[in-house]
Amino acid sequence: MQTRLLLDIAADACPDRLAVGSFAGGIDFQALRARASAVAAWLKETQAHHAVFVGLNGAELPVLLFAAGMAGMPFVPVNYRLSDTDLQKLVTRTAPGIAVVDDDMIPRLGVIDDVELVSRSAFADRFMAGEAPALQDVPEHENDLAVLLFTSGTTGDPKAAVLRHANLTSYVMSTVEFLGSGEDEAALVSVPPYHIAGISAILTSAYGGRRIVYLPAFTPEAWVETAARERISHAMVVPTMLDRILDVMEKTGERLPALRALSYGGGRMPEPVIARALALMPHVDYVNAYGLTETSSTIALLGADDHRIAIASDDPAIRRRLGSVGQPLPSIELEIRREDGSLCDPCESGEIHVRGEQVSGEYLHKKAIADDGWFATNDSGWLDEGGYLFVEGRLDDVIVRGGENISPGEIEDVLRGLADVADVAVLGLPDDQWGEKVAAVIVSRSGTPDVDAMAAHVRGLLRSTKTPESWFFRAELPYNETGKLLRRVLKAELAESA
Numbered sequence: 001m002q003t004r005l006l007l008d009i010a011a012d013a014c015p016d017r018l019a020v021g022s023f024a025g026g027i028d029f030q031a032l033r034a035r036a037s038a039v040a041a042w043l044k045e046t047q048a049h050h051a052v053f054v055g056l057n058g059a060e061l062p063v064l065l066f067a068a069g070m071a072g073m074p075f076v077p078v079n080y081r082l083s084d085t086d087l088q089k090l091v092t093r094t095a096p097g098i099a100v101v102d103d104d105m106i107p108r109l110g111v112i113d114d115v116e117l118v119s120r121s122a123f124a125d126r127f128m129a130g131e132a133p134a135l136q137d138v139p140e141h142e143n144d145l146a147v148l149l150f151t152s153g154t155t156g157d158p159k160a161a162v163l164r165h166a167n168l169t170s171y172v173m174s175t176v177e178f179l180g181s182g183e184d185e186a187a188l189v190s191v192p193p194y195h196i197a198g199i200s201a202i203l204t205s206a207y208g209g210r211r212i213v214y215l216p217a218f219t220p221e222a223w224v225e226t227a228a229r230e231r232i233s234h235a236m237v238v239p240t241m242l243d244r245i246l247d248v249m250e251k252t253g254e255r256l257p258a259l260r261a262l263s264y265g266g267g268r269m270p271e272p273v274i275a276r277a278l279a280l281m282p283h284v285d286y287v288n289a290y291g292l293t294e295t296s297s298t299i300a301l302l303g304a305d306d307h308r309i310a311i312a313s314d315d316p317a318i319r320r321r322l323g324s325v326g327q328p329l330p331s332i333e334l335e336i337r338r339e340d341g342s343l344c345d346p347c348e349s350g351e352i353h354v355r356g357e358q359v360s361g362e363y364l365h366k367k368a369i370a371d372d373g374w375f376a377t378n379d380s381g382w383l384d385e386g387g388y389l390f391v392e393g394r395l396d397d398v399i400v401r402g403g404e405n406i407s408p409g410e411i412e413d414v415l416r417g418l419a420d421v422a423d424v425a426v427l428g429l430p431d432d433q434w435g436e437k438v439a440a441v442i443v444s445r446s447g448t449p450d451v452d453a454m455a456a457h458v459r460g461l462l463r464s465t466k467t468p469e470s471w472f473f474r475a476e477l478p479y480n481e482t483g484k485l486l487r488r489v490l491k492a493e494l495a496e497s498a
Contacts, residue, residue, distance in 0.1 A: 001165065001166065001169040001173075002069055002140060002141075002146075002165045002169070003065075003066070003069045003146050003165050003168055003169060003203060004036075004066055004069040004070045004140075005169070006169065006172060006203055006206050006207045007029070007032065007033050007036065007066050007206050008033065009178070009207075010029050010179070010206050010207060010209055011029040011030050011032065011033040013178075013179055013209075014029055014179060014209055015028060015029055015030035016028050016029075016030065017029055017183055017209055017211075018211045019031075019032045019062075019205075019206065019211060019212065020032060020059045020062055020211065020212045020213075020214075021059055021211075021212075021213065021214075022213065022230060023230065026211065027059065027132070029206070029209075030132070031132035032062065032063065032066070032206075033066070033135065034132040034133055034134065034135045034136075035063050035127055035128065035132055035133065036062075036063050036064075036066035036067040036070060037067070037070060037133075037135050037136040037137075037138055038067075038127055038133045038136055039063055039064060039067035039071075039127050040066075040067040040068075040069075040070035040071040040136070040138045041071075041136045041138060042067075042127075043067060043068065043071040043073065043098065044071045044072075044138070046098050046116065047096050048073060048096055048097050048098040048116070049073055049074075049094075049096050049097060050073055050074055050075075050076050050094040050096075050097035050098075050148070051064060051067065051068035051071070051073050051074070051075050051076065051097070051098060051100075052076045052077075052078060052091060052094050052097050052098065052099035052100070052115070053075070053076070053077045053078065053099070053100050053101075053193060054077075054078045054080050054087070054091065054099055054100070054101040054102065054105055054109070055080060055100070055101060055102035055105060055120055055193070056080075056102060056193075056216040056217060057189060057190070057192070057193055057198070057214035057215060057216050057217075058120075058214050058216060059128060059214070060100065060120060060123060060124060060127075060128060061077075061193050061198075061202070061214070062202045062206075062212065063127065063128070064100060065147075065199070065202055066202075066206075068146075069146060069165070070138040071138065071141070072141030072142070072143040073143065073145075074143075074145040074146060074147060074148045075146065075147050075148075076094050076097070076147070076148045076149075076150075076160075077147075077149070077193040077194040077198070077199075078090050078091060078094075078099075078150065078194060079150065079192070079194045080102070080105055080194075081192075081481060084108045084109075087108060087109065088108075088109055088110065088112065089157075090150055090158065091109055091112055091115055092112050092113070092115065093160070094115060094148075095112065095113060095114035095115050096114040096115070097114070097115045097116075098115070098116045098118060099115055099116070099117050099118065100118050100119075100120055100123045101117050101118065101119060101120060102119075102120045103119045103120055103121050106119055144164045144165050144166065145162060145163075145164060145165075146163055146164055146165045146167075146168055147163040147168070147199055148160045148161065148162060148163070148364065149161045149163065149194060149195075149196060149199070149293050150194070151293065159363045159364070159366070160363055160364040161293045161294055161360065161362070161363055162360055162362040162363060162364060163196075163199075163293075163296055163360050164360060164362075166357065167296040167357070167358050167359070167360045168199070168200075168203055168296050168358070169203075170296070170331070170356075170357040170358040171200065171203075171296040171297055171298070171358035172200075172203045172204050172207050173207070174329065174330070174331040174357075174358070175204070175298065175329065175331075176204045176207050176208045177208065178207055178208070178209075179208065179209040180208050180209070181205075181208040181209045181210035183209075184231070184233065185210045185211065185233040185234060185260075186210065186211040186212070186213050186230055186231065186232050186233055186234070187201060187205055187210050187211070187212050187213065187232070187233070187234040187235060187236075188213050188215060188223070188226060188227055188230070188232040188234070188235040189201045189212055189213070189214050189215065189235075189236070190214075190215040190218045190223060190235075190236075190237065190241070191236060191238075191266075192481055196291070196292070196293045196296070196297050197236055197265070197266070197297065199297075200296070200297035200298070201236065210233075210234065213226065213230045213232060218241060218481075220241070220244035220245045220247065220248045221248055223237075223241070223245055223248075224245060224248045224249060224252065224254055224256070227256050227258075227259060228254055228256060228258075231258040232256070232258060232259060233258055233259060233260045233261070234259075234260060234261045234262075234263075235259065235261075235262050235263070236262075236263045236264065236265070236289075237262065237263075237264050237483075238264060238265065238266040238267055238483025238484075239264060239266070239267050239268065239269045239270065239273060239483055240267070240479050240483045241483060242262075242264055242269075242273055242274075242277060243270075243273045246273070246276055246277060246280055249280060249281075250280065255280070255281060256281065256284075257283065259281065259283075259284050260283075260284065260285060261284065261285045261286075261287065261304070262277070262281075262284050262285070262286055262287070263286075263287040263288070263289050264286070264287070264288055264289070265288060265289040265290060265291070265298075265325075266483040266484060267479075267483040267484050267485060268323075268391075268393075268409060268412070268413075269288060269323070270416050270423075271322055271323055271413075271416070272416065274286065274307070274322060275311060275322075278307065278308075278311055285303075285304030285307075286304055286307045287301055287302065287303055287304060287307075288301065288302035288307075288324070288325050288326060289301055289325070290325035290326070290389065290391060292377060292379075294359065294360050294361050294362070294368065294375060294377075295332075295354060295356075295358060295359045295360070295361075295375070295377075296358040296359070296360060297358075298329065299328060299329055299332045299334065299354055299356070299358075299359075300325045300326050300327060300328045300329065300332070300334070300389050301325070301326045301327065301329065302321070302322075302324055302325055302326030302327075302388075303326060306321060306326055306388075307322065309321075310322040317384065317385075320384075321384070321386075321388050323390065323413065324384070324388040324389055324390045324391075325389050325390070325391055326388060326389065327387050327388055327389065328354075328387075328389065329356075331356050331357065331358065332354055332355070332356040332358075332359075333354065333355040333356060334352065334353070334354050334355075334383075334389065335352075335353045335354075335374075336348070336349070336350040336351070336352060336353075336381060336382055336383055337350050337351050337353055337376075338350050339351075344382065344383075346382075346383055346384060346385045347382055347383075347384060347385070348382055349380055349381065349382045349392060349405075349407065350380070350381075350382065351376055351377065351378065351379070351380060351381075351395060352376075352377045352379045352380070352381045352389070352391070353374050353375065353376050353377065354374070354375050354377060355372075355373045355374045355375065356373075359373070359375050361375035378394060378395050378396070379391055379392075379393070379394060379395065380392040380393055380394070380395050380398060380407060391409075392407040392408075392409040392410065393407065393408060393409050393487075396488075397427070397487055397488075399426075399427065399428035399436050399438055400428065400435055400436050401428070401431075401434045401435065401436050401437060401438060401465060402434040402435065402465075403435075404465060406428075406438060406465070406466055408425070408426040408427055408428075408487070409426075410462065410466070411426040411438065411440070411458060411462065411466055411468070412424050412425065412426050414457065414458050414461050414462060415440060415442070415454065415457070415458065417457075418453075418454060418457060419445070420444050420445050420446050420449055420450070421442055421443070421444070421445070421454075422443040422444065422445045423442075423443035423476070423477050424440060424441065424442050424443070424477075425440070425441045425477050425485055425487060425490055426438065426439070426440050426441075426468065427439055427441070427487055427490060427491045427494070428491070429470060429491070429494060429495055430495060431469075437469045437470060438465075438466060438467065438468045438469055438470075439468055439469070439470040439471070439472065439494065440454075440468035440470070440471055440472070441472045441473070441474055441477065441490060441494070442454070442471065442472070442473050442474075443473075443474060443475065443476060443477060444473055449473060451471050454468075454471070455467050455468065455471075472494060477490065478490055
C-alpha cells in the first residue's frame with residue numbers, strides 16, 4: 001500500500017475537514033490532496049530522483065511528502081542544523097534531485113551539481129497560494145521507497161535509513177483508527193521535519209482525520225501560546241521540552257483545558273518531570289512512545305492508564321514502570337538478548353531486538369535486518385515480569401569498568417532522586433587501572449552541591465563500583481533539537497580536558 005492512499009481515503013471521506021494549519025487559514029483534506037497532486041505532476045516533469053526538503057516546519061512539508069509519494073520518488077528531509085559543509089554533503093548525495101529550501105538557507109548550499117534548488121517562497125507562490133488547483137491524475141508507481149532519513153552520523157558519515165511505503169502504512173494502519181479523530185481535534189507538531197516523529201505525525205494525522213498545527217521553531221512560550229490559541233488536543237514533545245513548558249504554565253497560570261493527550265519520547269523522562277505534569281494537568285492522558293527511525297516510529301507504549309496506576313502505587317515494582325516505555329505494540333515482536341544471542345531472563349539487561357512489518361532495518365546499499373526479520377536496535381534494555389520495557393540507552397554508552405558493564409541510566413535515575421540535581425549525565429572516562437571510570441556531570445539547583453552526600457546516596461542504593469569517581473558541574477547539559485543527550489560530545493570534551 002502506498003502512503004498516498006492514506007491521504008486519498010481521508011480526502012474522499014472528509015474533504016472539507018481541516019487538515020493543516022490554523023482555524024483561520026488552514027487547508028482542508030481535499031485541498032491538501034489537490035495541491036499535492038499538482039506538485040507531483042511538477043516533480044514528474046523533472047529529471048529528479050529525490051524530493052528534498054531543507055527548512056522549518058510548515059504546511060509545505062505534508063504537501064511535498066505526499067507529492068513525492070504520488071510521483072514515485074523518495075522524500076528526503078535534511079537536517080538544516082548541520083554545518084554548511086555537512087549540509088552540502090548530504091544534499092549532494094540526493095542527486096539527481098530537486099530541493100525545496102527555506103529562502104535564508106539557500107546561500108548555505110551554493111551550487112550543487114544535479115540538484116535543483118527551489119526557494120520555499122517560490123514553491124509557496126506556485127503551489128500553496130490562492131484557490132486549490134484541480135485534482136490531477138497522477139498514475140500509481142512501482143517505486144516502494146517512501147522516505148530517506150539521514151542518521152545523526154556521530155560515528156562517521158550519516159547513513160540514509162530507508163523507509164518503504166509498506167513499513168509506514170503498516171505502522172499507521174496498525175496503530176490508528178481511520179477517521180477516529182473528531183473534527184475539533186488538532187495536533188501540535190514541534191519536532192523537526194527530518195525526525196521520524198515528524199513524518200509519522202503527518203501520516204497518522206491524515207489517516208485519523210486530525211488537523212496538524214506546526215510550530216516552526218520550539219520555544220516553550222510559543223508552544224503554550226499556540227496550544228491555547230488553536231485549542232490543541234494532542235501533542236508530542238521530548239522530555240527537555242516538557243520541563244520548560246511546565247515552567248511557563250506555572251508562571252502564566254495556563255492549564256490548556258482543550259489538551260487531551262500528550263505523548264513524549266526521544267530521551268529518558270525524569271520521574272519528577274512527568275509527576276509534575278500529572279499534577280499540573282490531571283485532565284491529560286500521557287503516553288510514553290519508544291521507537292527508532294529504522295522501525296517507522298513507535299514500537300512500544302506506556303499508556304495513560306499505566307501512568308496513573310504507576311504514580312498512585314505504593315508497590316515499587318509498579319511505581320518504577322513510570323520510567324519504562326511500556327509494552328510492545330501488538331503488531332511488534334520484541335526480545336532482549338545476551339551477546340551470545342540467547343534470551344535474557346526478566347529484569348536482565350541485554351540488547352533490544354524487534355520484528356514486524358513496520359520494521360525497516362535498512363539503509364541505502366546496506367541491509368541491517370536479519371534474514372528472519374529480526375532487527376538489532378543497539379539499544380540496551382530489559383523487561384520486567386509484566387512485560388514492561390525499560391530502555392537503558394545505547395549499547396555504545398555502556399561503561400566498562402574492570403570488565404563490568406555499567407548502565408549510565410541506572411546511576412542517572414538514582415541521582416535524579418536528589419533535590420539538588422536538576423539534570424545529570426553519567427558516562428565513562430578513560431582510566432589506567434580499570435579501563436573506564438564512572439563520571440557524573442551535574443546541573444545543580446543550589447549552586448553549592450555536596451559531592452560527598454551525592455556519592456553516599458549512590459553507594460547506598462547501588463554499590464561502590466557504580467558510584468561516580470569523578471564529578472563535574474555545569475549550568476546545562478548539551479542536547480540536540482530532538483531532546484537526546486549528546487553524551488558522546490560531553491564525553492569527548494571531558495576526556496580532552498582531563
